[in-house]
Amino acid sequence: MVTVEFAASLRRHVDCAPQNVAVGSLRAALEAAFAAAPELRHYVLDDQGNIRKHVAVFVNKTMVTDRQNLSQRLASGDSVLVIQALTGG
Amino acid sequence: MQTLLVASRKGLFVVRGQGALWDISAHHFAGDPVSQVMVDPRNGHWYAALRLGHFGVKLRKSADQGAHWTELNAPAFPVKPQDGPMAEDSTPWNVEMIWCLAAGSAGQANTLWAGCMPAGLFKSEDAGQSWALNRALWENPKRLDWLGGGNDFPGMHSVLVDPRNPDHITVAVSCGGVWQTTDGGCSWLLSADGMKADYMPPESAHDPNAQDPHRMVQCAAQPDVLWLQHHCGLYRSTNAGQHWQGIAAPAPSGFGFAVACDPLDPLRAWFVPAQADTHRYAVDGKMVVNRTDDGGVSFKTFTRGLPQAHAYHLVYRHCLELAPDRNTLAMSSTTGGLWISPDAGEQWHGVSRDLPPVAALTWVA
Numbered sequence: 545m546v547t548v549e550f551a552a553s554l555r556r557h558v559d560c561a562p563q564n565v566a567v568g569s570l571r572a573a574l575e576a577a578f579a580a581a582p583e584l585r586h587y588v589l590d591d592q593g594n595i596r597k598h599v600a601v602f603v604n605k606t607m608v609t610d611r612q613n614l615s616q617r618l619a620s621g622d623s624v625l626v627i628q629a630l631t632g633g
Numbered sequence: 634m635q636t637l638l639v640a641s642r643k644g645l646f647v648v649r650g651q652g653a654l655w656d657i658s659a660h661h662f663a664g665d666p667v668s669q670v671m672v673d674p675r676n677g678h679w680y681a682a683l684r685l686g687h688f689g690v691k692l693r694k695s696a697d698q699g700a701h702w703t704e705l706n707a708p709a710f711p712v713k714p715q716d717g718p719m720a721e722d723s724t725p726w727n728v729e730m731i732w733c734l735a736a737g738s739a740g741q742a743n744t745l746w747a748g749c750m751p752a753g754l755f756k757s758e759d760a761g762q763s764w765a766l767n768r769a770l771w772e773n774p775k776r777l778d779w780l781g782g783g784n785d786f787p788g789m790h791s792v793l794v795d796p797r798n799p800d801h802i803t804v805a806v807s808c809g810g811v812w813q814t815t816d817g818g819c820s821w822l823l824s825a826d827g828m829k830a831d832y833m834p835p836e837s838a839h840d841p842n843a844q845d846p847h848r849m850v851q852c853a854a855q856p857d858v859l860w861l862q863h864h865c866g867l868y869r870s871t872n873a874g875q876h877w878q879g880i881a882a883p884a885p886s887g888f889g890f891a892v893a894c895d896p897l898d899p900l901r902a903w904f905v906p907a908q909a910d911t912h913r914y915a916v917d918g919k920m921v922v923n924r925t926d927d928g929g930v931s932f933k934t935f936t937r938g939l940p941q942a943h944a945y946h947l948v949y950r951h952c953l954e955l956a957p958d959r960n961t962l963a964m965s966s967t968t969g970g971l972w973i974s975p976d977a978g979e980q981w982h983g984v985s986r987d988l989p990p991v992a993a994l995t996w997v998a
Contacts, residue, residue: 557688558704583704587688591709591727598687628687 546618548577550584551627558584570603571614573624588626600629635956636997637963638679639971640667643989645681647699652975653982661699669951669993671734675742677998680761682707682731682747690728690749694761698997707731708747708755708764719772724751724786733951735792738799748789752779752806756818767818770804775823775842779809782845782864790950791849795856795873803874805861808845811874827877831865847889848950853896860902862892862950867904869929880929885916891953893962900928903955903962903978905948914945922953922964922978938981939972946970951993965991 549562558581565576578585590596595611602608602625603616610616618624637655639646645667647659662683668690669682679699683691692707710726713719730750737744745757747764753771755764770776779787787809795801800817803824810825825841833843845864852858859877861868866887867880880887888909895901904923908916915921920939923932940946946966953964962974964981969988972981 554688557685557691586691586707586709587685590689592712596687596689 545620546573546622546624548573548624549626550577550588551625553628554584554587554626557587560584567618567620569614570601570608570616570618570624573618574601574614574626577624598629600627601625602627635958635961637954637956637973638670638672638995638997639965639988639991640670640681640951640993640995641969641989641991642666645670645699646988648971648984650973650984655973655982655984657985659699661702662693667992668730669732669734670995671736672995672997673736673745674998675736675739678760679997680734680745682734684730690731692731692761705761706763708749708753708766710753710766718774722777724777727751728753729786730788732788732790733792735794738794738796741799744799746792746794746802748792748804750784750788751786752776752789752809754789754792754802754804754818769814769819770812770821773821776809778842779806780843780845782808791846793849793851793856793859795851796853797856801873803849803851803859805846805849807847808843808864810841810844811846811849811861811877813874824874825877826875827870827879828861828863828868829865829879848892850892850894850902852894852899855899858894858899860892860894862889862904864888864910867892867929869902871899878929880925883923883925883932884934885919885921889948890950891948891964893953893955895955895959897959898926901926901977902929903953904932905953905964907947913947915940915947918943918945920944920946922962922974922981924978935974935978935980937979938974938983940970949992952991954994954996956996957998961996963994963996965994967991 545564560581563577637648644663645661649658666684668684671680679695681693690707692705693702713726733748735746743760747755754767791805793803813824825844828844847862849861857873859870868877886906893903919941965971967990971984
């Protein structure tokens with residue numbers, strides 16, 4: 545299983561507990577997690593299905609830099625964390 | 634008692650009062666930018682458009698005057714095609730902001746329109762539960778020539794629904810002129826003849842597709858009468874936008890963003906002058922409101938109750954709103970000022986100078 549967790553800054557708008565989802569691509573893992581809180585999808589992904597430019601997704605301790613394809617293959621035990629990206633200020 | 638909704642950089646304020654006495658009675662979405670707010674005249678429902686810095690555009694609705702809010706699907710662009718004429722479109726197909734909301738006609742109870750930035754027009758036929766992009770306008774080749782003005786992308790800030798004909802929609806784009814459909818959005822015609830864009834090369838100054846309307850409003854009782862604050866001056870149309878008549882710039886300036894008009898009297902409208910166009914604050918730091926009662930032939934300038942020294946307020950395009958009583962007028966600024974006039978703009982009462990930047994006002998009928 546893969547764990548997908550959303551930061552408190554997101555859960556302030558749409559509450560969602562950490563989700564255990566099947567092993568697969570990063571996109572598949574996120575979509576599976578959105579099933580628990582469908583409104584969350586548009587908070588994380590933009591109109592084109594890309595990770596929003598001010599949202600950061602980490603797989604374990606590594607930030608995902610390809611915001612478009614999300615085809616990275618996840619392994620059992622991996623942890624996905626979705627946070628708001630802070631830029632400056 | 635009257636109720637005004639104030640959409641601001643830090644949430645939605647509810648202001649209640651009358652005459653000279655007004656108070657903030659509620660604060661919704663504290664801390665979140667609210668780009669637009671609408672009260673549906675058909676059922677009293679409130680709609681608030683949020684522009685969350687990290688998480689995008691959101692749309693919330695309340696059927697009980699703010700006691701409870703529900704999240705709706707916000708307008709969103711379809712997936713951008715990888716081939717065909719739109720593939721090379723440099724404008725991102727992502728809604729960055731809901732800039733205006735408009736209720737459909739009385740006979741289409743669940744129809745809503747949203748003008749966005751980038752300048753897509755979206756329609757909902759289920760009271761905001763779902764939205765569809767108007768592809769006829771978005772995929773018009775002339776759309777690719779629109780400019781962003783002071784923003785990164787062109788935006789649609791004015792959507793007018795003809796009360797006589799729900800299929801007649803007029804929209805204004807900064808910078809992309811005025812467009813009209815009379816078949817419910819299946820086809821569109823550019824409708825900015827008579828306007829002049831001084832910022833363009835001389836040979837393009839009269840190009841209707843290059844015009845920068847800042848705000849466009851319609852006289853409800855005589856919908857062929859339109860008023861428009863343009864980047865380069867004031868305009869009025871008496872034939873539903875087929876031609877626009879320039880209005881001689883009144884003192885102290887013809888530059889500004891906001892315009893409000895009387896819903897019954899086609900000769901009465903209000904403008905808020907600003908110092909053009911690199912300064913963008915009250916001319917000489919003195920706030921004034923101009924009103925015409927004769928279709929723009931002449932103007933009266935009102936200052937009573939408004940700051941007259943070192944006032945660096947800018948009244949943005951959706952921040953001058955006339956109440957249903959046709960006398961109470963509200964005005965707010967990008968530096969957090971809110972004033973209300975009980976007598977059609979002749980004197981003003983300050984409600985606050987400490988609000989966040991205000992994006993839009995609307996009255997609760």
